[in-house]
Amino acid sequence: MYFVRVPKAADLIFPRVCFHKSGAARTLYLTFDDAPSPATPQLLHLLSDAKVKATFFLIGKNIERYPSLAREIAAAGHTLGNHSFSHPRGISDDMFDTEVRRTESLIEAFAPSSHLFRFPYGKFHRAQPERLRQQGLAAVMWSLMPGDFDTTVNTARLSRRLERATAGDIIVLHDGVNTIDKLQTVLPRFIAAAQTNGFAFSLLPAHFP
Numbered sequence: 001m002y003f004v005r006v007p008k009a010a011d012l013i014f015p016r017v018c019f020h021k022s023g024a025a026r027t028l029y030l031t032f033d034d035a036p037s038p039a040t041p042q043l044l045h046l047l048s049d050a051k052v053k054a055t056f057f058l059i060g061k062n063i064e065r066y067p068s069l070a071r072e073i074a075a076a077g078h079t080l081g082n083h084s085f086s087h088p089r090g091i092s093d094d095m096f097d098t099e100v101r102r103t104e105s106l107i108e109a110f111a112p113s114s115h116l117f118r119f120p121y122g123k124f125h126r127a128q129p130e131r132l133r134q135q136g137l138a139a140v141m142w143s144l145m146p147g148d149f150d151t152t153v154n155t156a157r158l159s160r161r162l163e164r165a166t167a168g169d170i171i172v173l174h175d176g177v178n179t180i181d182k183l184q185t186v187l188p189r190f191i192a193a194a195q196t197n198g199f200a201f202s203l204l205p206a207h208f209p
């Protein structure tokens, strides 16, 4: 169970967490979680063809497994964010060093980090966004989750959900072998249609504490 559209109240309840970019006229932000993966080359190719840059949230153990793919994401000009080391269901405070700092170091070994952090599964304790901030990182979630990972969502439904995007939306999708086929079917058309409607796709700005 998940919200396709995150309720607006989230901004008020969690002031230290970015769910969408307010004041971003006709701008959309594509983000890809769980990178890198064996599907990364196809995803990079798709984005390159569409001439669009995105923000990738990398998992530390995937960087260790596919270091050259992590470098390719950076080399293509996309922004790199931190998505924990092992993608646990919730990060306890004593896991911060191993999950957050370790992944930050892995990213910084080959590219500048954006200092953006996305909690795996969107799960966090109330005080943790502030704790991130004290470590120089910013918590970024999303406002639109079309559900590319959801096996019950076919490409037609995924398209309809993407079409709900409005100015300032941060759209979460996934870099993985289970999602790439759907993304290849749906994303090029969505990007082209959005651009025809006057939307631009931007990188999430890096967070400089």
Ligand SMILES: [Zn+2]
Residues within 6 Å of the ligand: 033, 034, 083, 087, 120, 121
């Ligand atoms: Zn994830």
